[in-house]
Amino acid sequence: MKQGGVMGETRQSEACRAEPDADEADLALYAWVLEHQRVDVPAAAGALGLSPERTEAALARLRAAGLIQPAAGDPSGERAVAPEAAAGPRIAALEARIREQQLQVARIRADAERFASAYRSGAGGAGGLEVIPTLPEVRTLLTRMSGHCREEVLASQPGGGSRVPEAMEEALLRDRALLERGVRLRTLYHHTARFHGPSQAYVAAASALGGEYRTSHELFGRIIVFDRETAFLPTADGSWGAVVLREPNTVAYLCRLFDQTWEAATPFSNAADDGLAKVSGELDRTILQLLAAGLKDEAVARRLGMALRTTRRHIADIMDQLSAESRFQAGVAAARQGLLEDAAAPTAPPCGAKP
Structure with a gap:
């Protein structure tokens, strides 16, 4: 008796392993209902080699996906529905939610723009200066300025090999979008960046897209300038924040300082090549x-x-x-x-x- 019980359990285990997985069971049941034009769990289970429980589970999933629906004129009967007809209402509902979310995004942006000029005036006063205290805010504003940039970006990035690869990957995405729009991009590094593998890879990738890079032993500091109108400078406390300048005379002076350093700088190359x-x-x-x-x-x-x-x-x-x-x-x-x-x-x- 004990041996027969073990053999029975073994046969049951093999039968369970022989059953198809959920996706295969769903497809097999859908094809059976489509062929027989009815839903009959015992008959389908026997024909497909599925347990009644797995057949019921597959039927529930097909109903949830809209692939099995009540038959017209026969409330007690069900039929298989064309996949396109089943997916249509679900796709329409998703698209409606996406449109609503897009409208919400547009409204949020419009509200932000309504207050942007007032914020800049209040934060910067007559000097056209704004302090951005946190790194997430700085990144958000950099991304927005990159998206609005029309002609030129100037950047001085001191530190040699101190920039982390993750920051370079994020910068490369912004730079690619700028260069593909025809915006001129010029960046200064310290000479020591030529010994830094990630810097070499970043410059090679961006140069292939049209970016221009030079190096110098000495740089005047970190700066990013968009369209010679808006400049990002580091804060005096060394935090991850930034100071944003829009005062025309000050920005023009910083651009002249960049141009002078650029003229004396050396085109970027790795140290081994030089x-x-x-x-x-x-x-x-x-x-x-x-x-x-x-x-x-x-x-x-x-x-x-x-x-x-x-x-x-x-x-x-x-x-x-x-x-x-x-x-x-x-x-x-x-x-x-x-x-x-x-x-x-x-x-x-x-x-x-x-x-």
Whole structure:
């Protein structure tokens, strides 16, 4: 008896495994009802090899999808309905909800625009200045300004390789939309960005779309300007917020500063293409000039968009190459070798430091 019970359970288990999954059961039952022009759970279950419970479940799903409906003139009977006819009312209901949501979006945007000018006036006063305190608000406004931009975007992005890949992916989506509309996009980076893999990949992708990128050892700071009318600047407290300027004279001054830096900058390329020795030599000469001007390590690191630890390693390598025991001695030795005359001079570098 026990053995027979086990064998019976085994046969029942095999029968359950032989039953089709839900999608196959639904399709099989739909085809059976369509062929026989009626709903008969016991007959369909026997013909399809389904249990009554699975047949009832499949029938419930077909009814919910509108594929099985009451037969016209026979309230007690049901029939299979064409898929197009079953889907039509459901699609129409979804489209109606989508249209309503689109109208709600339009109303929200219209309400926001009604108050935008008043907000800008109140936040900025006569100076045309607005402080955006949080990163989500900054990103929202950047996206909106990108969408409205007509002619040109100028951007200075200090920091070398400090930009995270996620932020670059978001920026690339905005840049692609701008460039596809014919907007000119110019961006300045620190030279150290040429050693940063994500920066190299981002610039390669955006350059292929028409973006223009150059690098410099020193940048005047972070800035984004749309159509030479609206400028985004970092806040003084170093937070993730931004200061938005719309005062024409101030924005024009910032654009002239960008243009001057752009003219002296170098087209973006990775360090390997330029030659590591050349790039490293240019960087060493710039560090020497900044040290000779009296800047501390922290200030040099900020100016060059480098980590403080990396900057100090460069300084140590420079002093070793110049056989200097102090920074003053390094400055004297560099001046004697003519290394302080031009930070971008193409002379052979005396120092072997690598970024």
